[in-house]
Amino acid sequence: MYLPIVQLTKEDQATFRTGAFRMLPDRDRSGRGVFVARLADYNITNNVKSIARRGWYVYSAVEDDPQIQRRGIVTVPYFGGNWKSSPLEVLRVASLYPFDAQPFHEVSTHCVYSDSTRRDLIQTIRKFFPKDVRMRFRLHFGSPLETEYVLRTFGLDVSRELFRESDDEELSRSIEEDIRKRQQLDDDWCLSEAPY
Amino acid sequence: MIIPREECSLGSWFCNPLDSSKPVTRTDAFLGSYTDADLAAYLNALSFGERQRVEEDIHGVADVTEETFDYVSAKIEEMQQALSRLSPQQRQAWDRAVFLRPAFAEDPKFHLMFLRAHRFRHDDAAVLLQHTFEQNEIFGEMIY
Secondary structure, eight states: OOOOGGGSOHHHHHHHHHTSEEEOSSOOTTSOEEEEEEGGGOOOOSOTTHHHHHHHHHHHTTTTOHHHHHHOEEEEEEOOSOOSSOHHHHHHHHTTSOGGGOSSOEEEEEEEESOGGGHHHHHHHGGGSOHHHHTTEEEEESOHHHHHHHHHTTTOOOHHHHTOOTTOHHHHHHHHHHHHHHHHHHHHHHHSOOOO | OEEOGGGOTTOTTTSOOSSTTSOEEHHHHHHTTOOHHHHHHHHHTSOHHHHHHHHHHHHTOOOOOOOOHHHHHHHHHHHHHHHHHSOTTTTHHHHHHHHHOTHHHHOHHHHHHHHHHTTTOHHHHHHHHHHHHTTHHHHOSOOO
């Protein structure tokens, strides 16, 4: 299985470049992969399956990393910020993603939010996950500083990604670097064969 | 606030009140979906060992299976046997993938990825493998 970046639509690629969802280049303290999703930045287009494909693209980038296969992946969705699409619409589309068909172990999900009115919405999200994932689901409510320290108790240092400004130049450079590496992988694949 | 049944974007499972004659309110829909009590009930249904495993996973201190050559080879063999035991209907997507790219059936790294995803439970890994290949509609046509 291999999904090259050219198979994503232009809108997908544009969203990918915003850093709304990304697999962090560094692993956490336990060697797990960390997937960060700023759901408010998701822009739902007419193609409802698109968001699933984007998610898959990010995940599949680490498919051939044996360390992450052994240790698993931690997902950190963030519910703050100004939503570009309706939260319910984001949820509906997210529900299309086949969480139980991922060829890796999703170790835990840490939902982060700072607005208590979102709590009911986030509780509902649990329903989308398979039973095994639901048990590994944790909610973290509080200010960015509070959340940062709570996440550190789980070995996660993702505050920079979660609470970043939209014009963070260093982050933009980091994302471009991710894309460059991935395109290199695509090119290598074209010259030889897919990793899998 | 009332969510008209036909407009509820989250599907029928979300708009399924106990009393179908009443309209679904937002509060009913949310609070009736999944609560901390449900989570506690699931956790209580686990054995001590299973709960411990979940907690260790969450905090990143779980043990990783030692992968010796003999152990991995035996597990891959068992997984391939588990795959062959699936019915032709269940195996349809996997058979298609192997037809298009025979290397899938032979590549130990590929099988190992699915085994690691399920902590070397070969039956679960076999089901996951065929289920993953059924997702072409969502993921787009993957490259074989």
